[in-house]
Amino acid sequence: MRGGMMMTHVSFAAFWLFMTVLLAVIELSTLGLITIWFAFGAAVTIIVALLGGNIWVQLFTFIIVSTVILLTVRPIATRHFNNHIKKTNIDAVVGRKLIVKATIDNIKGTGKVDMDGSTWLAASSIDEVVIEEGTEVRVVRVQGAKLIVEREV
Structure with missing residues (x-):
């Protein structure tokens, strides 16, 4: 046994x-x-x-x-x-500072920013806020193929 x-x-x-x-x-x-x-x-x-x-x-x-x-x-x-993981794709875009290439006006449906040599559609995070060309903005989120931004202070 x-x-x-x-x-x-x-x-x-x-x-x-x-x-x-x-x-x-x-x-x-x-x-x-x-x-x-x-x-x-x-x-x-x-x-x-x-x-x-x-x-x-x-x-x-x-x-x-x-x-x-x-x-x-x-x-x-x-x-x-x-701590060594690098953000990629869309995660890497949020928080980036960019320059407005064409005035951002949500009511008129206009707005573009330049990112790494490419032009992206952009909208303000606040509908009533118009952001003029040449202004520095920060990406707060991505909505489809459009970057939602706010004026950098």
Whole structure:
């Protein structure tokens, strides 16, 4: 019977090893800093399985270790990894300062700005405000193919 119990511990350890690898592969494909913490929990649970912990002790270990690491280490890791992400596409436009190329008048439906050598349709964020040609503006949002701007102060 002792040999059978040892085989069960090895089987559970193999399961947790499989889970560790699977969760690590998922993390590598998504880079969301979510599943890696569960991979650590599964890795610690391998040791518990090899030491003979029953399935409930293994599950408890997996849940506690994963949760503690997720709640304590993830915020720190997120701060360090996500500070190098560069805004792209539309996200990069919001907040930019541009020069009005053609007077922006929402009532007349006119307005253009120059951005990186391209001319974009523009509208004021406040309907009654007319922004004259040559004025510096800041993009507050993008609405379709039109930049919504406000006068830079």
